[in-house]
Amino acid sequence: xxxxxxxxxxTRQRILRYSTVEFAAKGYDGARVDSIARRCxxxxxxxxxxxxxxxxxxxxxxxxxYETFRMHQRDFVVRHADPIDAMRQLVDYTFExxxxxxxxxxxxxxxxxxxxxxxxxxxxxxxxxxxxxxTIREILQRGAATGAFRPNIDPLNLYLSLxxxxxxxxxxxxxxxxxxxxxxxxxxRRDAWLAHITDLILTYCCANTRH
Amino acid sequence: xxxxxxxxxxTRQRILRYSTVEFAAKGYDGARVDSIARRCxxxxxxxxxxxxxxxxxxxxxxxxxYETFRMHQRDFVVRHADPIDAMRQLVDYTFExxxxxxxxxxxxxxxxxxxxxxxxxxxxxxxxxxxxxxTIREILQRGAATGAFRPNIDPLNLYLSLxxxxxxxxxxxxxxxxxxxxxxxxxxRRDAWLAHITDLILTYCCANTRH
Amino acid sequence: xxxxxxxxxxTRQRILRYSTVEFAAKGYDGARVDSIARRCxxxxxxxxxxxxxxxxxxxxxxxxxYETFRMHQRDFVVRHADPIDAMRQLVDYTFExxxxxxxxxxxxxxxxxxxxxxxxxxxxxxxxxxxxxxTIREILQRGAATGAFRPNIDPLNLYLSLxxxxxxxxxxxxxxxxxxxxxxxxxxRRDAWLAHITDLILTYCCANTRH
Amino acid sequence: xxxxxxxxxxTRQRILRYSTVEFAAKGYDGARVDSIARRCxxxxxxxxxxxxxxxxxxxxxxxxxYETFRMHQRDFVVRHADPIDAMRQLVDYTFExxxxxxxxxxxxxxxxxxxxxxxxxxxxxxxxxxxxxxTIREILQRGAATGAFRPNIDPLNLYLSLxxxxxxxxxxxxxxxxxxxxxxxxxxRRDAWLAHITDLILTYCCANTRH
DNA sequence: GATGAATGAGATTTCATTCAT
DNA sequence: CATGAATGAAATCTCATTCAT
Numbered sequence: 102x103x104x105x106x107x108x109x110x111x112t113r114q115r116i117l118r119y120s121t122v123e124f125a126a127k128g129y130d131g132a133r134v135d136s137i138a139r140r141c142x143x144x145x146x147x148x149x150x151x152x153x154x155x156x157x158x159x160x161x162x163x164x165x166x167y168e169t170f171r172m173h174q175r176d177f178v179v180r181h182a183d184p185i186d187a188m189r190q191l192v193d194y195t196f197e198x199x200x201x202x203x204x205x206x207x208x209x210x211x212x213x214x215x216x217x218x219x220x221x222x223x224x225x226x227x228x229x230x231x232x233x234x235x236t237i238r239e240i241l242q243r244g245a246a247t248g249a250f251r252p253n254i255d256p257l258n259l260y261l262s263l264x265x266x267x268x269x270x271x272x273x274x275x276x277x278x279x280x281x282x283x284x285x286x287x288x289x290r291r292d293a294w295l296a297h298i299t300d301l302i303l304t305y306c307c308a309n310t311r312h
Numbered sequence: 313x314x315x316x317x318x319x320x321x322x323t324r325q326r327i328l329r330y331s332t333v334e335f336a337a338k339g340y341d342g343a344r345v346d347s348i349a350r351r352c353x354x355x356x357x358x359x360x361x362x363x364x365x366x367x368x369x370x371x372x373x374x375x376x377x378y379e380t381f382r383m384h385q386r387d388f389v390v391r392h393a394d395p396i397d398a399m400r401q402l403v404d405y406t407f408e409x410x411x412x413x414x415x416x417x418x419x420x421x422x423x424x425x426x427x428x429x430x431x432x433x434x435x436x437x438x439x440x441x442x443x444x445x446x447t448i449r450e451i452l453q454r455g456a457a458t459g460a461f462r463p464n465i466d467p468l469n470l471y472l473s474l475x476x477x478x479x480x481x482x483x484x485x486x487x488x489x490x491x492x493x494x495x496x497x498x499x500x501r502r503d504a505w506l507a508h509i510t511d512l513i514l515t516y517c518c519a520n521t522r523h
Numbered sequence: 524x525x526x527x528x529x530x531x532x533x534t535r536q537r538i539l540r541y542s543t544v545e546f547a548a549k550g551y552d553g554a555r556v557d558s559i560a561r562r563c564x565x566x567x568x569x570x571x572x573x574x575x576x577x578x579x580x581x582x583x584x585x586x587x588x589y590e591t592f593r594m595h596q597r598d599f600v601v602r603h604a605d606p607i608d609a610m611r612q613l614v615d616y617t618f619e620x621x622x623x624x625x626x627x628x629x630x631x632x633x634x635x636x637x638x639x640x641x642x643x644x645x646x647x648x649x650x651x652x653x654x655x656x657x658t659i660r661e662i663l664q665r666g667a668a669t670g671a672f673r674p675n676i677d678p679l680n681l682y683l684s685l686x687x688x689x690x691x692x693x694x695x696x697x698x699x700x701x702x703x704x705x706x707x708x709x710x711x712r713r714d715a716w717l718a719h720i721t722d723l724i725l726t727y728c729c730a731n732t733r734h
Numbered sequence: 735x736x737x738x739x740x741x742x743x744x745t746r747q748r749i750l751r752y753s754t755v756e757f758a759a760k761g762y763d764g765a766r767v768d769s770i771a772r773r774c775x776x777x778x779x780x781x782x783x784x785x786x787x788x789x790x791x792x793x794x795x796x797x798x799x800y801e802t803f804r805m806h807q808r809d810f811v812v813r814h815a816d817p818i819d820a821m822r823q824l825v826d827y828t829f830e831x832x833x834x835x836x837x838x839x840x841x842x843x844x845x846x847x848x849x850x851x852x853x854x855x856x857x858x859x860x861x862x863x864x865x866x867x868x869t870i871r872e873i874l875q876r877g878a879a880t881g882a883f884r885p886n887i888d889p890l891n892l893y894l895s896l897x898x899x900x901x902x903x904x905x906x907x908x909x910x911x912x913x914x915x916x917x918x919x920x921x922x923r924r925d926a927w928l929a930h931i932t933d934l935i936l937t938y939c940c941a942n943t944r945h
Numbered sequence: 946g947a948t949g950a951a952t953g954a955g956a957t958t959t960c961a962t963t964c965a966t
Numbered sequence: 967c968a969t970g971a972a973t974g975a976a977a978t979c980t981c982a983t984t985c986a987t
Binding site for chain 2: 127128129130131207209210211212213214216217220221226230231255257258261262264265266268269270272273274275276277278279280281293294297298300301304305308
């Protein structure tokens with residue numbers, strides 16, 4: 102009996118894994134239930150058995166991708182007492198996490214295309230809330246206290262800025278490659294971008310003058 | 313129901329206009345040729361007559377959207393001698409342009425999902441190159457010359473940063489709304505964001521210290 | 524005025540010429556009105572103006588192809604007093620005529636596929652009757668009279684045999700090529716076949732024994 | 735309307751059977767997938783499920799028709815020691831086999847119209863090679879050995895002649911009916927034709943004189 | 946819980962034909 | 967006589983979903 106249960110869980114996981122790949126590669130509308138079943142080496146009925154519909158499957162994929170992502174974030178611990186080093190580490194971490202998990206970008210893009218309809222239908226995704234925001238808030242406070250950072254930086258704005266800078270670079274890579282003839286995904290290019298956005302963020306945090 | 317007189321150029325334009333809306337709203341795979349034809353009050357085969365295939369139509373839409381966008385950018389003139397004011401104006405302009413033409417964001421996202429396949433098939437899109445990059449370069453040079461800006465800022469990096477900050481805020485609005493329960497598209501919120509990213513960019517340009 | 528009339532005739536002829544090519548190459552159902560119009564560098568309306576419908580056009584093509592063919596046959600004159608030489612010449616002529624005008628084969632095949640429906644609709648095709656049949660009858664009579672040929676050969680049977688032998692070799696060339704890996708349309712092969720069927724026919728005509 | 739139980743093999747066979755009828759009756763381009771599905775009392779997608787495309791279906795039909803035909807030929811055994819009787823039997827057999835299976839004629843005609851494209855795409859049809867050719871070769875050898883037949887008759891030429899004479903009579907029946915006002919498919923007419931072509935072939939095989 | 950067979954609705958695309966000028 | 971623009975019907979093909987076992 103335990104075996105069966107374990108298998109069921111395995112099957113569910115397998116479906117989720119391959120569905121994630123499919124939905125990330127082709128978007129919600131481009132993804133094919135047939136194709137997912139084939140990837141899973143499973144009959145389509147199983148997908149319906151476990152997830153009820155294509156939309157249900159997509160929602161589950163979103164949830165699990167987010168869950169994974171959130172757990173990643175939770176694992177993140179600020180290893181540096183110094184706020185500047187901590188912030189530097191955070192930028193680094195954010196960019197690397199997205200690079201390693203580009204699926205989440207494609208999934209969020211397709212979710213956004215659908216105006217968030219799928220997310221709203223999810224019971225689980227009630228807290229898409231990113232724990233990094235708290236980390237940012239905490240680092241900013243410590244930085245302000247030590248005088249390393251200017252006071253009154255809005256943590257949400259900083260979070261959005263950091264996300265945008267890391268996310269967009271990856272999300273628009275094909276357009277950018279086409280426009281500038283540059284493959285921005287090579288290691289040197291990625292490193293340069295990380296250095297740049299770190300500079301950008303830190304300069305902002307540390308600045309004391311107004312222009 | 314028979315259409316009147318209608319010359320080809322008009323029809324082509326009409327098709328493009330409505331197709332843009334459809335593709336932007338639903339992505340390449342979610343868009344329906346039927347739906348476009350209905351919007352145009354035209355029979356489907358006309359779309360095929362003018363654009364050959366759904367893909368051909370999408371490419372034409374991308375091209376025309378980009379053309380429009382590029383012309384917008386061309387119209388942009390720096391009205392301020394002062395580099396800081398010029399840069400402020402540029403940020404403002406970029407964000408407003410994207411806000412007013414959110415179609416282009418959705419179109420680029422779906423093009424990116426397809427790994428740029430459509431762009432590569434386009435003969436016209438050979439120069440997606442954004443003229444704003446030149447403007448940025450010029451402003452940076454002037455700012456460095458007057459000492460307002462630090463020297464050696466890479467124009468491409470600044471361009472990418474600015475784009476990311478403006479683009480992502482709009483592109484991910486639904487995820488963000490869901491995550492934070494905030495409608496980021498209200499006028500006050502948009503203004504606040506514009507102020508923030510202007511601050512971010514300018515602080516970066518004007519900073520003279522290293523951290 | 525005469526010019527216009529002349530042009531009209533030209534236009535009709537042009538349409539017929541290109542339609543023949545199209546119908547012969549693709550059969551009735553495979554032929555495309557659009558494609559014909561393009562070949563003619565004419566707007567489709569012209570086809571409808573002159574021929575009323577695709578079917579009307581096909582019938583006209585059949586008629587004209589047959590007309591041409593019949594005129595060819597009429598031109599044929601037996602140049603040899605000797606019945607054997609005359610028959611030899613006839614076989615040669617028949618095979619060469621079909622080789623030079625393979626369109627007629629494809630057209631007749633497609634007409635046969637449609638169970639002769641198109642021919643029956645034609646007013647002009649009332650006498651598809653091949654004048655060669657008369658020539659055969661006459662040669663056979665002369666041959667029987669001189670004792671060169673056996674008596675009582677049925678001209679229709681001989682006509683059908685000759686036609687079948689010449690026609691099928693061309694009509695089934697692709698199947699045969701595929702089955703035997705031989706390109707039967709090379710000059711040496713064609714010559715060999717002509718020699719063979721001449722032999723076959725003449726042997727039959729001249730034989731005096733029963734088996 | 736839901737179908738019962740039905741296993742795949744049966745369904746495949748059913749599709750093939752009705753497709754054969756449709757393709758034979760209307761040619762490749764005239765055949766309608768819809769019409770086949772209706773005949774099969776099956777939804778269209780099943781055809782695509784089993785055969786991938788209309789072309790795939792046609793190829794399968796060709797293959798199966800040929801397979802059937804080849805098996806027929808294999809079943810053929812020369813029951814007569816006497817070469818003349820054997821040849822007579824062969825002619826009879828060939829004509830009857832085509833009469834009973836007129837589908838194959840229509841299918842080959844449409845395959846030829848398409849210049850053999852479909853056959854070349856078939857992996858199975860690699861040996862369209864007709865076993866009757868071997869039989870012919872063997873009969874000719876025996877006939878030559880006994881002196882009943884003249885030596886040096888080319889088996890392939892004889893095969894082609896026999897095929898042409900039997901095939902064309904059936905294939906062109908509608909043209910012939912139209913041209914001569916005779917229904918060549920009545921029993922007496924068919925018998926007469928069989929007698930004639932038997933005579934023609936045997937006369938050729940037995941002749942010892944040159945003309 | 947799992948499968949193979951099947952479906953209905955609808956997707957993209959094609960094509961003979963006609964209208965307005 | 968001639969055209970460019972347009973159409974309606976139907977063609978091929980796809981896809982999320984369900985049934986019977």
